[in-house]
Structure formats: structure tokens, C-alpha cells
Amino acid sequence: MAARIYIQSDWVQSLRKAEGEAWVSCKIPGKPTIYGSLKCNGVGRDGVPEIASSEEFVVHGITKKSLHISCPTGNVSSKFLSPYTSFVRIHEKSVTSLDISSGGGLGLSSSTDGSMKIWQTNNGEIRRILKGHIYDVNCCRxxxxxxxxxxxxxxxxxxxxxxxxxxxxVTFKGHKAGILDLAIVDRGRNVVTCSRDGTARLWDCGKSACLAVVADCGAPINGISLDVADNTVNLGDPKAAPSDREIGTEGKLLLLAREDKKLEGVGLHSRQSVFTFDGSDAFNCCIFLSSLVVLAGSQDGSIVQLDIRKPKVPIQTIRKSGAPVLCLAPYKEGFIASQGDGSCFIIQQDSDHLLELTEPDCDPVYTVAVSEKLVYTGCRDGIVRKYQLD
Structure with a gap:
């Protein structure tokens, strides 16, 4: 693990008034944690505070919603971003799944309060409550x-x-245990689901029928991701000739984040295993960064980056903390990751600092959704937070 800077979760409120203080620390692997403080020496007419730091840290810039600081001893720099707004009335308990419509105007979320709701992203106003599932909704898109x-x-x-x-x-029945994740094929003629029963299934939406069991792992499949693989990747020979009901499955690779510590790639049309990577702990989530590069997050906090042509050895393994990686989402030339310790961060190739989305106080951030320059997160505290990026 590399060095990492931590800050008081409510730093914005604490530093908004004169003489207000907030703590900051830097954890360096193998060395004692460095502790410091930030103090507000006054607030300008524009509402931006003037911040002084203890000698262990350096403040590089501050706005109403962001703070960029570094710790020279740890050779680490981070920018902390507070929510643009927070929606506290959508759900009463943990927000477990979250999505934003293609136009950006509507949000969709489910919660351990047993509800699934559609709401307006500008003000959080509830538009629809979708009732029909028995008990909790684990995932929605x-x-x-x-x-x-x-x-x-x-x-x-x-x-x-x-x-x-x-x-x-339409209701699909066929899985023998709870659904854990979903993927939509192209415009939505077909969908793929994975379950605690260890299977991934391909469904025909128009005929309300299961076309195939794409994978049967013998262990829960916690997350899936679907994309078109690079044409240099051998996705296996189809077991049957393409049919009109399976249009759109050719050339696609289905990633499976498995409970038994394996990340597997399966040809959606051939239904054959393309690769299997053995991880250090159960995989919780996975995404494509490109047609060749994938990411998977595990229970021990590791984020593994793989080239699917050479999947035995990772390109790199990122580990910011030992908390479970709960969600991954592509963002521009990098990705967003959320973890069980309340942290949510963005890593980009062209950036020399980590961008941290703050406010949850050690509450797991279960889900992340991106809409252009806006990022939405769902947390155990029941709040949907909306962040506006530069």
C-alpha cells in the first residue's frame, strides 16, 4: 500500500467558520502515522476560507467544496471534494444500488428499507416507487x-x-437464489444476470425467456460486467449457430467476479471460459476500462488490473486500504472505487494526486454512478450524495 492522506469527514463544516479546526493524517506503510491539523483563519467575501496547516502538511488550494493538500514526508498529494448536494429523504436505510438515466435527469436506487425508487437528480424529488419484489432489491439499472x-x-x-x-x-424466474448483479446487452433486447446460486444467465426480454446458463461456477457470482472484447481475443467456438434471438451476443466478453476468489472471463456467445485469474480474496465487483483492460475489486481491498490477453500476471495491483472494494466505475482515463471504510476515490492516469470524495464517516459506500461531470454515491447511512467534478 502507498501512503495515503485522511481528513475529518465533516471538514467543510468545521473549516467554514473562523478559528474552526479539522484533523488530518497521513498513513505511511511501515512508519508511524503522521498527525496534523487544519485551521480556518477567516472566510473571504467569496465564501472561501483561508486555511493554515500544521507543519507536516502543505495546503495547495481550496474552494468552497474542495481542498488540495500534500504531505511531503509521505510524498503523497490528495484533493478532497465534498458533496455538491446530498439527498437524505429518498431512502431510510442503506442505499445498495444506484444508477442514473442516460440523459442525466433521473436517478434510480434501491435500499435495505425494501424500496426501489426513481427520483429527479436536480432535487431528489421522488417520481416513482417500484413495488413488486419480495424483500430487498439488490441491484437495479x-x-x-x-x-x-x-x-x-x-x-x-x-x-x-x-x-x-x-x-x-415482465418477470424472469429461473435463478435459485438472490440476484447480485445485472448487465444489459446493447440496447436491451437481451440481459445477463448473476446470482448467489453461482450461475450467470442470458435472457430474452421480448420473449421473457432464459436463453442459456452462460456460466455455472459453483460459488456465488458477486458482480458482472459486459463489453465487446478486442478482436485479437479468442472468445471460443459457439456451441450453436447465431440465432435471431441472440443478436448482439457475438464478440462480447462477460466478466464474473466470483466469491471463490476467481475473476473469470466467459464468451457470451460461446459460453466458454476465456480466462480465469486467481485472486487473494473474494471478488466483489469488476469493470472494463477498455476492450483489453479490466479491473476487479476484492474483499481484502485489492484492485487488480489485468490485460485479458495475458491474465495470469496483473498489470498492477492497487491497495489503498484493507477495507473491501464494493464498487468500481470507469471515469474518463481512470476509474472510481468505493470501499467498506467509507472512502471513495478517483484515480486518473494524467493526475499527480488522488481525488477523494468525502463526507461518509466510516460508513461503507456501496454503489457509485457517473453522469458526465457528476458522480453519485449510495452509502450505508441512507444518503445519496452528488459530487460535481472539475
Whole structure:
């Protein structure tokens, strides 16, 4: 693990008034933690505070919502960003899944309070409450149109909903345990689901039928991701000739983040294993960064980056803390990761500092959704937070 700077979760409120203080620290592997403080010496007419730091840290810049500091001893620099706004009335308990419509105007989220809701991203106003699952909804997604919703629940059911009137015209049944993740093929003629029963299934939305069990792992599949693989990657020979009901499955690779410490790639059309990577702990989530490069986050805090042509040895392994990696999302030339200790950070190739999305106080950040320059997070404290990036 590299050195990392931590800051008081409510630093914005603490440093908003004269003489206000907030703590800051730097953890350096193998060395004692460096502790310091930040103090507000006054607030300008523009509302931006003037901040002085203890000698162990250097303040490089501050706005109303961001603070850029470094620790020379740890050779580390971080920019901390507080929420643009927070929605506290959408859910009463942990927000476990979150998505934003393609146009950016609507949010979709589910919670351990048993609800799944569609809401306006500008003010958090509830537009629809989607009722039909028995017990909690584990995962939910907008179709690319933004007019249709896909969801999977503890009840082992997969449902398709109208975002316009809240009706549920389609329910898929076939999994024998709770649904853990979902993926939509192209525009949404087909979808893929994974479950605690260890299987990933391909469904035909128009015919409300299961086309195939794409994978049967014998262990829960915690997360999936689907994309077109580079044409140099051998995705295996199809077991059957392409049919009109499976249009769009050719050339696609399905990633499986498995409970048994394996990350697997399966050809969606061939249903054959393309590669398997053995990790250090259970994998919770996975994403594509490109047609050749994938990321997977594990229970021990490791984020593994792989080239699918040479999957045995990682390109790199990133570990910011020992807390479980709960969600990964692509962002520009990098990615966003959230963890079980309340941290959520952005790593970009062309940046010399870590961008940390702050405010959760040690509460796990379960889910992240991106809409252009806006990032939304769902947390155990039941709050949906909206961050505005530069």
C-alpha cells in the first residue's frame, strides 16, 4: 500500500467558520502515522476560507467544496471534494444500488428499507416507487433509453419496469437464489444476470425467456460486467449457430467476479471460459476500462488490473486500504472505487494526486454512478450524495 492522506469527514463544516479546526493524517506503510491539523483563519467575501496547516502538511488550494493538500514526508498529494448536494429523504436505510438515466435527469436506487425508487437528480424529488419484489432489491439499472428499468432481488426474481408509469410487464424466474448483479446487452433486447446460486444467465426480454446458463461456477457470482472484447481475443467456438434471438451476443466478453476468489472471463456467445485469474480474496465487483483492460475489486481491498490477453500476471495491483472494494466505475482515463471504510476515490492516469470524495464517516459506500461531470454515491447511512467534478 502507498501512503495515503485522511481528513475529518465533516471538514467543510468545521473549516467554514473562523478559528474552526479539522484533523488530518497521513498513513505511511511501515512508519508511524503522521498527525496534523487544519485551521480556518477567516472566510473571504467569496465564501472561501483561508486555511493554515500544521507543519507536516502543505495546503495547495481550496474552494468552497474542495481542498488540495500534500504531505511531503509521505510524498503523497490528495484533493478532497465534498458533496455538491446530498439527498437524505429518498431512502431510510442503506442505499445498495444506484444508477442514473442516460440523459442525466433521473436517478434510480434501491435500499435495505425494501424500496426501489426513481427520483429527479436536480432535487431528489421522488417520481416513482417500484413495488413488486419480495424483500430487498439488490441491484437495479436503467436501460439505455432511460424509460425502462431492470432489477434483481433477494427473491431470485428479475423484473423489467416502465419508468413512466411504474408497471412491471415482465418477470424472469429461473435463478435459485438472490440476484447480485445485472448487465444489459446493447440496447436491451437481451440481459445477463448473476446470482448467489453461482450461475450467470442470458435472457430474452421480448420473449421473457432464459436463453442459456452462460456460466455455472459453483460459488456465488458477486458482480458482472459486459463489453465487446478486442478482436485479437479468442472468445471460443459457439456451441450453436447465431440465432435471431441472440443478436448482439457475438464478440462480447462477460466478466464474473466470483466469491471463490476467481475473476473469470466467459464468451457470451460461446459460453466458454476465456480466462480465469486467481485472486487473494473474494471478488466483489469488476469493470472494463477498455476492450483489453479490466479491473476487479476484492474483499481484502485489492484492485487488480489485468490485460485479458495475458491474465495470469496483473498489470498492477492497487491497495489503498484493507477495507473491501464494493464498487468500481470507469471515469474518463481512470476509474472510481468505493470501499467498506467509507472512502471513495478517483484515480486518473494524467493526475499527480488522488481525488477523494468525502463526507461518509466510516460508513461503507456501496454503489457509485457517473453522469458526465457528476458522480453519485449510495452509502450505508441512507444518503445519496452528488459530487460535481472539475
Amino acid at each position: 436503467f436501460f439505455p433509453s432511460g424509460l425502462v428499468v431492470l432489477s434483481g432481488g433477494v427473491d431470485a426474481q428479475v423484473k423489467i419496469w416502465s419508468a413512466e408509469d411504474g408497471s412491471c410487464p
